[in-house]
Amino acid sequence: MSEFQDAKAVVRAYQAAVDAASPNAVAAVLAVHSAADYLWRGMHPFDIRNGAQEVADAFWSPLKTALTSLTRREDIFMAGRNQMDDFQSIWVVSMGHLMGLHDAPWLGIPATRKMTFLRYAEFSKVDNGKIIETALFCDIPHLMVQAGVNPFPPQTAAHLIQPGPVTHTGRMDVAQDAAEGEKTLAVINAMINDLGTWQSGLPLVEELARTWNDDMIWWGPAGVGATYTIERYAEQHAGPFRASFTNRTGTGHLCRLAEGEFGGFFGWPNFTATATGGFMGLPATGKAGEFRVVDIYRRGGDKLSENWVFIDLLHWLKGQGLDVLGRLNALR
Structure with missing residues (x-):
């Protein structure tokens, strides 16, 4: 279980640094916390990116420019061994919302100058004190709805800002059974x-x-x-x-x-x-x-x-x- 706590500490340090970084500084911050051959997967239109500079240029710098005062409101934080490689690798998962002021367009989504929430789930593969692989899924259509450009017909279920667990026990900074x-x-x-x-x-x-x-x-x-x-x-x-x-x-x-x-x-x-x-x-x-x-x-x-x-x-x-x-x- 100490391995999980060590991996969580790596991701906590990465989160704190990225969250505090300016749009121009985020590439350097990513380089400190990720491996040289860092592999990043994101939702369309980002897809697969390689290396800290490319990830920053494609995703983080434009996002931080558009959503000012960006902050992380995390609901779930956990770590575990990956069943899909016979439990060899350790991954850390963070889920919640990135909240900011939508002050400039992003991906063509118009600015509102209002508070906005971007739902996210981030999987980070950690090895030897570095993040070597990431999958970052964020609900871009959810941001579009908040900006008044809903691309979809009426849906079958309810559209909501999504809360975290009803038990409020999702942030597992301490080791679990x-x-x-x-x-x-x-x-x-x-x-x-x-x-x-x-x-x-x-x-x-x-x-x-x-x-x-x-x-x-x-x-x-x-x-x-x-x-x-x-x-x-x-x-x-x-x-x-x-x-x-x-x-x-x-x-x-x-x-x-x-x-x-x-x-x-x-x-x-x-x-x-x-x-x-x-x-x-x-x-x-x-x-x-x-x-x-x-x-x-x-x-x-x-x-x-x-x-x-x-x-x-x-x-x-x-x-x-x-x-x-x-x-x-x-x-x-």
């Missing part, structure tokens, strides 16, 4: 087995009840929304989603871990599926599309209770022939 993390990972794996096949043979609500508590909360991304209780989740997301796609591939992740009552994963992509129509009010395209997804979970007792979800919808939509950011910039 290893047995609790193993229990969380086991129920996540059981849920993935059900979700990844869509062929359990059970009615959807009964399938979900195998691994979810009845009062579950599913905090979905902008464009899909949040929903509460198994029945409403089935009605407002899981059911419509399954009805909108065929030819779903198996689930693939680059990282999957748990600590205490929390766990999560990300994929690149998690799976592909062919759009047959209906998802987010969109017509069928007949095209297979990639779903890059982050899921963060809280376990309550023996089952899952909360789920924070990030989907790179801009990447998926571009693969379906709709360039949301390109259209936004063309209209301005």
Whole structure:
């Protein structure tokens, strides 16, 4: 467990330095805390970047220029060994909101000069005191909605600023009981087995009840929304989603871990599926599309209770022939 605490300390130092850095200084700060061959994955339009300078130029410097007085409001902080490489590597996960004043355009999203929240989930692979790999998912459409340029038709669930865990226990700066993390990972794996096949043979609500508590909360991304209780989740997301796609591939992740009552994963992509129509009010395209997804979970007792979800919808939509950011910039 001391290895987890050491890795967390590396990420805490990185966070403090990046959060305090000016737009012009963030590249130098990243270079101190990351490896020379640093690999960074971000949502569309950032995708894969290499090295501190490229990551700063593409993401952090423009973001810090647009969202002034940027601060981190963290809800979950955990570390664990990655199941996907037979528990060899250690990753640290941070999730919450980056809050700032939207004082300049970013990605063509117009400035509001008002407080704004950018949902984020960041996975950091730590080795030898450095961050060697990052996956940073942020809900760009959520920021667009706040700026008054919602790119999506009405969604099936609720659009909200998303709070952290109802238990307020997600920031795990201290070491956790290893047995609790193993229990969380086991129920996540059981849920993935059900979700990844869509062929359990059970009615959807009964399938979900195998691994979810009845009062579950599913905090979905902008464009899909949040929903509460198994029945409403089935009605407002899981059911419509399954009805909108065929030819779903198996689930693939680059990282999957748990600590205490929390766990999560990300994929690149998690799976592909062919759009047959209906998802987010969109017509069928007949095209297979990639779903890059982050899921963060809280376990309550023996089952899952909360789920924070990030989907790179801009990447998926571009693969379906709709360039949301390109259209936004063309209209301005």
